[in-house]
Amino acid sequence: MSIVNFRILIIAAIATIVLFPNFAVCENPGAAKEMMKVVNEIAELFPGKIVLGSDSSNISNFEIGYLGLNTEETYSLLEKCAQAEFGGESFRINAFNATASPRKDSQDNVLLAGTLFLHPVKEKAIKPEEHFICSLFSSVKKIGGFNPAVQKDKPAQSGVNGWFSNLKIEQDGTGSVVGFALGWPQVVEIATALASQSSKTMLTITEGFRNTFERVPVVRFGFNIQNITTEGGVFVATGDILKRMHTLFEKIESADLRLMDLRLSPPQKRGKNKISLLVEFGFTAIDDRIPLWGKIFSENAVKFDSLSISASAETDPSSNKVLLSSMLLGMIYFPDSASDSAQEFPTEALSTLFTYGTFNPGITKQSGVDPSIGVWLTNLHIDTVGKIALSGYAQTPNSLKSFGQALKKSGFFPTLKLDKPNKVQFSGVAVGQFNITGNMK
Numbered sequence: 035m036s037i038v039n040f041r042i043l044i045i046a047a048i049a050t051i052v053l054f055p056n057f058a059v060c061e062n063p064g065a066a067k068e069m070m071k072v073v074n075e076i077a078e079l080f081p082g083k084i085v086l087g088s089d090s091s092n093i094s095n096f097e098i099g100y101l102g103l104n105t106e107e108t109y110s111l112l113e114k115c116a117q118a119e120f121g122g123e124s125f126r127i128n129a130f131n132a133t134a135s136p137r138k139d140s141q142d143n144v145l146l147a148g149t150l151f152l153h154p155v156k157e158k159a160i161k162p163e164e165h166f167i168c169s170l171f172s173s174v175k176k177i178g179g180f181n182p183a184v185q186k187d188k189p190a191q192s193g194v195n196g197w198f199s200n201l202k203i204e205q206d207g208t209g210s211v212v213g214f215a216l217g218w219p220q221v222v223e224i225a226t227a228l229a230s231q232s233s234k235t236m237l238t239i240t241e242g243f244r245n246t247f248e249r250v251p252v253v254r255f256g257f258n259i260q261n262i263t264t265e266g267g268v269f270v271a272t273g274d275i276l277k278r279m280h281t282l283f284e285k286i287e288s289a290d291l292r293l294m295d296l297r298l299s300p301p302q303k304r305g306k307n308k309i310s311l312l313v314e315f316g317f318t319a320i321d322d323r324i325p326l327w328g329k330i331f332s333e334n335a336v337k338f339d340s341l342s343i344s345a346s347a348e349t350d351p352s353s354n355k356v357l358l359s360s361m362l363l364g365m366i367y368f369p370d371s372a373s374d375s376a377q378e379f380p381t382e383a384l385s386t387l388f389t390y391g392t393f394n395p396g397i398t399k400q401s402g403v404d405p406s407i408g409v410w411l412t413n414l415h416i417d418t419v420g421k422i423a424l425s426g427y428a429q430t431p432n433s434l435k436s437f438g439q440a441l442k443k444s445g446f447f448p449t450l451k452l453d454k455p456n457k458v459q460f461s462g463v464a465v466g467q468f469n470i471t472g473n474m475k
Contacts, residue, residue: 260300391410
């Protein structure tokens with residue numbers, strides 16, 4: 035039975051316990067009978083919430099589906115399976131997943147649904163805490179559980195950094211975790227607490243997205259859990275990565291900057307005892323705040339690779355300037371080394387660029403033509419080899435010429451090439467639409 039069909043079966047049989055008679059093969063008929071009895075007894079402890087089936091890819095594996103269990107009941111199910119014994123044999127929990135369902139009322143406990151896979155072994159049962167899956171689930175309960183820490187239009191619960199929504203765990207020490215945190219630093223604090231689970235695994239933050247939950251700002255996060263092996267594995271202390279990220283997030287928030295999303299690649303080996311992580315930051319800012327981002331990235335050893343900036347349709351309420359949607363690609367190295375070829379963020383060059391050019395339009399329907407803004411940008415891209423590409427609008431050919439000359443005289447943009455501008459209408463006014471490419475120091 036496929037997992038998809040099995041989940042359909044869960045929905046159809048929500049109030050019924052179904053047992054497939056040929057769900058396992060065991061060499062010892064007596065042990066097989068005992069095994070079936072034990073599994074049925076476990077199912078009967080959670081009436082109407084358990085469905086038993088077999089993993090069609092390996093009929094010696096039991097597939098147990100559950101629906102409508104709270105967090106404590108789910109952990110109890112894991113414990114019962116871990117402690118079960120039959121005819122001198124026991125179970126190992128090979129895999130487990132859990133998904134939190136939306137709660138109907140803020141006072142209700144979140145209910146979980148998912149599957150777990152049991153593998154019979156000819157050994158005595160081991161303690162639940164010796165099962166990686168049980169131990170990790172126990173840590174999840176302690177760190178934040180599955181009940182949201184926020185309610186609609188109310189302050190978040192004190193002492194809570196966030197909560198979880200999805201788990202997918204393998205007994206070999208691999209898996210993925212999804213949840214919500216009350217801010218970017220709290221993402222790292224949750225990851226740090228979870229990473230202390232095992233010295234044989236490495237936890238990395240794979241993604242984060244600024245979001246809202248019950249109209250409260252939160253960050254949706256994703257973690258990856260990787261098994262570290264002695265051959266070909268990546269050796270780096272998870273704490274070193276998380277400490278670097280926590281410092282970075284704290285500086286971003288203390289500077290009142292708006293990080294929108296984050297993605298990190300799995301660690302890659304770069305020679306002996308050295309790794310790198312490819313990182314992608316998405317953020318919004320007004321033009322004169324972009325260099326501040328660069329300063330924070332450089333101070334935290336985020337090596338610059340490329341930066342793309344586009345004007346959005348939103349304006350910053352405090353300055354009335356256009357908000358810029360920005361995406362930075364970079365690398366984080368462990369240990370950090372000045373010999374790496376990746377460049378530092380071009381803070382000075384960008385500061386100079388924004389001195390002569392702006393992303394705020396020189397023509398608007400509300401205010402008409404602003405003669406002081408002869409040139410404005412719509413897109414900017416720079417990369418680690420010093421290439422730059424600009425696009426935007428100019429009110430007159432002379433204003434565009436003056437803009438280009440000012441950039442060259444600054445010394446940061448020695449080579450610039452202007453494609454022939456196109457005549458277009460901008461808010462009902464004839465302007466020139468331009469593209470500039472070149473090199474940046």
